[in-house]
Amino acid sequence: MNLQGRHFIDPNDFTLEEIQSILDLGLEIYKNPLEYDDICKGKIMGTLFYEPSTRTRLSFESAMLRMGGKVLGFSDANTTSVAKGESIADTIRVLDSYADILIMRHPREGAPKLASQYSSVPVINAGDGGHQHPSQTLTDLITIQYYKGAISNLNVAFCGDLLFGRTVHSLIRTLTKYPKITFTLISPKELKIPHHLRLDLMQFPDIKIIETDSLEEHISEIDILYMTRIQKERFFNEEEYVKLKDSYILNRDKLVGAKEDLLVLHPLPRVNEISYDMDDEPRSKYFQQAKLGVYARMALMALLLGVTK
Amino acid sequence: MLKVTSIRKGIVIDHITSGKGLKIFQKLNLDKVDTPVVLLMNVMSNKLGRKDIIKIQDHVDVDLTILGLIDPNITINIIENDTIVEKMKIEIPTKVTGMIKCKNPRCITWTDDYVVPEFTLVRNGDIQYRCSYCEELTKYEL
Numbered sequence: 460m461n462l463q464g465r466h467f468i469d470p471n472d473f474t475l476e477e478i479q480s481i482l483d484l485g486l487e488i489y490k491n492p493l494e495y496d497d498i499c500k501g502k503i504m505g506t507l508f509y510e511p512s513t514r515t516r517l518s519f520e521s522a523m524l525r526m527g528g529k530v531l532g533f534s535d536a537n538t539t540s541v542a543k544g545e546s547i548a549d550t551i552r553v554l555d556s557y558a559d560i561l562i563m564r565h566p567r568e569g570a571p572k573l574a575s576q577y578s579s580v581p582v583i584n585a586g587d588g589g590h591q592h593p594s595q596t597l598t599d600l601i602t603i604q605y606y607k608g609a610i611s612n613l614n615v616a617f618c619g620d621l622l623f624g625r626t627v628h629s630l631i632r633t634l635t636k637y638p639k640i641t642f643t644l645i646s647p648k649e650l651k652i653p654h655h656l657r658l659d660l661m662q663f664p665d666i667k668i669i670e671t672d673s674l675e676e677h678i679s680e681i682d683i684l685y686m687t688r689i690q691k692e693r694f695f696n697e698e699e700y701v702k703l704k705d706s707y708i709l710n711r712d713k714l715v716g717a718k719e720d721l722l723v724l725h726p727l728p729r730v731n732e733i734s735y736d737m738d739d740e741p742r743s744k745y746f747q748q749a750k751l752g753v754y755a756r757m758a759l760m761a762l763l764l765g766v767t768k
Numbered sequence: 769m770l771k772v773t774s775i776r777k778g779i780v781i782d783h784i785t786s787g788k789g790l791k792i793f794q795k796l797n798l799d800k801v802d803t804p805v806v807l808l809m810n811v812m813s814n815k816l817g818r819k820d821i822i823k824i825q826d827h828v829d830v831d832l833t834i835l836g837l838i839d840p841n842i843t844i845n846i847i848e849n850d851t852i853v854e855k856m857k858i859e860i861p862t863k864v865t866g867m868i869k870c871k872n873p874r875c876i877t878w879t880d881d882y883v884v885p886e887f888t889l890v891r892n893g894d895i896q897y898r899c900s901y902c903e904e905l906t907k908y909e910l
Contacts, residue, residue, distance in 0.1 A: 546882040567876040569901025573883050588874045590902055655905050658892055 463765030466575040470633040485758035499528030505558030506532030522756035581763040589623035598752030616643035619687035710734035789820025872904035
C-alpha cells in the first residue's frame with residue numbers, strides 16, 4: 460500500500476485498509492517517538508489557514524516539528540495576497556513550489572478540493588466550512604482504536620450540532636466503513652444531519668441509526684459519546700444561534716446509567732457543552748484525544764510524503 | 769388554423785412540455801442565430817395533450833445536456849432532404865459541468881471565479897445534482 464503523493468480531502472478518498480495503516484503507524488509513533496524524530500528532515504510543511512484555528516494548525520505544526528521537518532505559512536488570510544482577490548488556483552500554483560506538503564483550512568466548502576486540483580504536492584484538508592475535517596477524523600479514530608482496541612461493534616453517539624459540525628460528518632462517513640456500528644444521533648430538530656449525508660447513510664442497510672433529541676434516554680446504550688460545540692460562526696442568524704446554543708450541556712449527573720467503559724470525546728474547543736466537572740471524570744478522553752491527534756497527523760504526513768524511519 | 773411548413777434540412781426539437789418552449793429557445797440562444805427558427809407553442813399532441821416545438825432551418829449546434837436538464841421528454845429530429853434521418857431521445861445528463869449554480873451559499877463555487885462547478889446526478893425520488901466540491905444536492909430550475 461502506497462499513499463505517497465496522494466491528497467487527503469475527504470475520508471472517502473481512502474479505503475478502510477489505508478485509513479487503518481495511518482492509525483497503526485500513528486500508534487507505533489506514539490509508542491516509539493524517538494525512532495521517528497528525523498524522518499521529515501529536509502521537508503517543509505506549508506500551512507494555508509484562511510480561517511482562524513489554534514489547535515488544528517498547532518497540531519500539524521507540532522507533528523511536522525516532531526518528525527524533524529520545517530513549517531511555513533499563514534494563519535490570517537487578510538495579511539496575504541488572498542485579500543487582494545487572488546484565486547485559490549493561483550495561490551496554490553505558487554505555494555506548491557515552496558513546500559512539500561500543504562495543509563489548508565478554508566471557510567468555503569470544497570476549497571481544499573479545488574486546491575488539490577492545482578497542487579503538485581499533497582494537500583490535506585484541515586477543515587472546509589461545515590463540510591469535512593478528515594484529519595480530525597483520524598484523531599477521533601486513533602483515540603477509539605487506542606482505548607477500545609478495535610473499531611467495531613460500537614454504538615457511537617453524536618450530540619449537539621450535527622448539521623454544521625464538519626467533524627461529525629467526516630467521522631460518520633468514515634465509520635460507515637467499519638463493521639457493526641450503530642449511530643445514535645442526538646440533536647435539536649434544527650441541527651439534524653444534512654440531507655446529503657442522510658442519503659449516503661441510507662446506502663448502508665446494515666447500519667443502525669437512531670435519531671433523537673434526548674441524550675438521557677440513550678446514555679446507557681452508548682459506547683462513544685461524541686460531543687460537539689454549537690458553532691456561532693456557522694449561523695447566518697444570531698437569533699437562531701442564541702436559541703440553540705445551550706441545547707445540550709454534559710455534566711456528571713447526565714452520566715448516570717452510562718457504561719463504565721464509555722468514552723467521552725470532543726473535537727475541541729469546547730465552550731460550555733461539557734461542564735468543567737467532567738474533566739477529571741475517567742471516561743472523559745478529549746484531552747488525550749487532542750494529544751493522540753498529533754500522532755495521527757504525523758503518520759498521515761509521513762505516508763503522504765513517502766518517508767519512513 | 770396556423771400552418772407552419774416542414775423544413776427541408778434542419779433540426780426539429782419536438783415533444784417539449786407545453787410552456788417550456790420559450791425558455792429552451794432562450795437557453796439555446798436561438799434569438800441570436802441567423803437562420804430561420806420557429807417556436808410553436810401549445811400545439812395539439814396525442815402523447816402530451818399540448819406540446820411546444822422548435823424548428824431550426826439548417827444545422828446549428830444544440831446543447832443536448834441543457835435540453836436534458838430542462839425537459840428529458842424532448843425528442844430531436846435531424847432532417848435532410850425533407851426526411852428524418854436521425855431521431856434522438858434526450859436523456860437526463862449524469863454529469864453536468866457549469867450550467868447549475870450550487871444552492872449552498874458556503875460553497876467555494878460561489879466566490880472563486882476560477883472554479884467551474886461540476887455536478888453528478890442523484891436519483892432519490894427526485895432528480896438532483898451533487899456538487900463535486902461541497903456535496904450539497906441542488907435541483908436544476910429553469
